[in-house]
Amino acid sequence: MLNTRGPNQRRCLLLASVVKSQILYAAQIWSNATQCPEYFRGVNSTCRLCALQIRSAFRTVSGEEAFVIVSMIPVDILPRESTVLVSTPRTLTQLDRRPAREVSITEWQTKWNSTTKVRCTYRCIPNLESWLNRTHGEVHFYRSQFLSDLGCFKAYLFKFKHEHDPYCDFCRSAVQKDVHHEFFECARFQRQMNQLKLAVGGVFTPQSVVGYMVKEASEWASTSDTLTSILKQPKDLERQRRITRD
Ligand SMILES: [Zn+2]
Numbered sequence: 001m002l003n004t005r006g007p008n009q010r011r012c013l014l015l016a017s018v019v020k021s022q023i024l025y026a027a028q029i030w031s032n033a034t035q036c037p038e039y040f041r042g043v044n045s046t047c048r049l050c051a052l053q054i055r056s057a058f059r060t061v062s063g064e065e066a067f068v069i070v071s072m073i074p075v076d077i078l079p080r081e082s083t084v085l086v087s088t089p090r091t092l093t094q095l096d097r098r099p100a101r102e103v104s105i106t107e108w109q110t111k112w113n114s115t116t117k118v119r120c121t122y123r124c125i126p127n128l129e130s131w132l133n134r135t136h137g138e139v140h141f142y143r144s145q146f147l148s149d150l151g152c153f154k155a156y157l158f159k160f161k162h163e164h165d166p167y168c169d170f171c172r173s174a175v176q177k178d179v180h181h182e183f184f185e186c187a188r189f190q191r192q193m194n195q196l197k198l199a200v201g202g203v204f205t206p207q208s209v210v211g212y213m214v215k216e217a218s219e220w221a222s223t224s225d226t227l228t229s230i231l232k233q234p235k236d237l238e239r240q241r242r243i244t245r246d
Pocket of ligand 1: 168169170171172181185186187188
């Protein structure tokens with residue numbers, strides 16, 4: 001699918017749910033197998049690819065990050081929930097089935113808290129419940145870069161030898177140009193970030209940004225518009241660099 005056009009997040013999640021439904025077929029029979037992570041390695045890998053495709057995230061984004069960013073419950077958590085639901089009457093409403101989902105989210109939160117290798121996404125989204133229960137806002141190509149710190153940032157491109165150094169050209173100092181520097185330290189985008197601070201009316205930090213976004217649809221819009229306009233610039237530079245190189 002295209003990075004910046006194509007189906008929205010909700011439609012992509014619907015497509016991914018087809019894969020999940022096939023995986024979870026007759027889960028009540030084999031749900032105990034989830035206690036052995038090796039059995040689920042291949043399945044998790046497939047679901048990770050689905051999650052990456054949903055918002056065109058970079059291939060280096062881990063499964064843990066991708067699932068959180070696109071609000072897709074990891075499939076190894078779901079067999080228990082499927083087992084509970086299959087034993088409940090079909091006449092029960094979505095609200096009646098909610099407790100089973102809450103247990104799954106609690107389990108996911110516990111796993112998320114213990115993950116050590118995805119600190120950037122965790123710093124932005126420590127609380128899964130507020131992120132998953134928001135009633136507005138979708139993640140797209142640029143927002144997923146902000147949340148994962150994997151995108152057209154010099155520090156990231158340098159790791160793959162697409163840049164000569166990882167440092168910020170604007171600041172001209174030995175500061176690595178990653179998502180934190182780009183948004184919260186670099187003078188280059190200070191004007192846009194100051195405008196955003198005025199718009200949201202508070203301190204703008206990696207820990208607070210998603211809190212503002214999930215609170216109100218208007219704050220989601222103003223925050224994500226600023227993030228997108230800033231992230232488009234290194235993306236355009238990267239595109240020009242590739243054209244020059246080729
Ligand atoms: Zn800078």
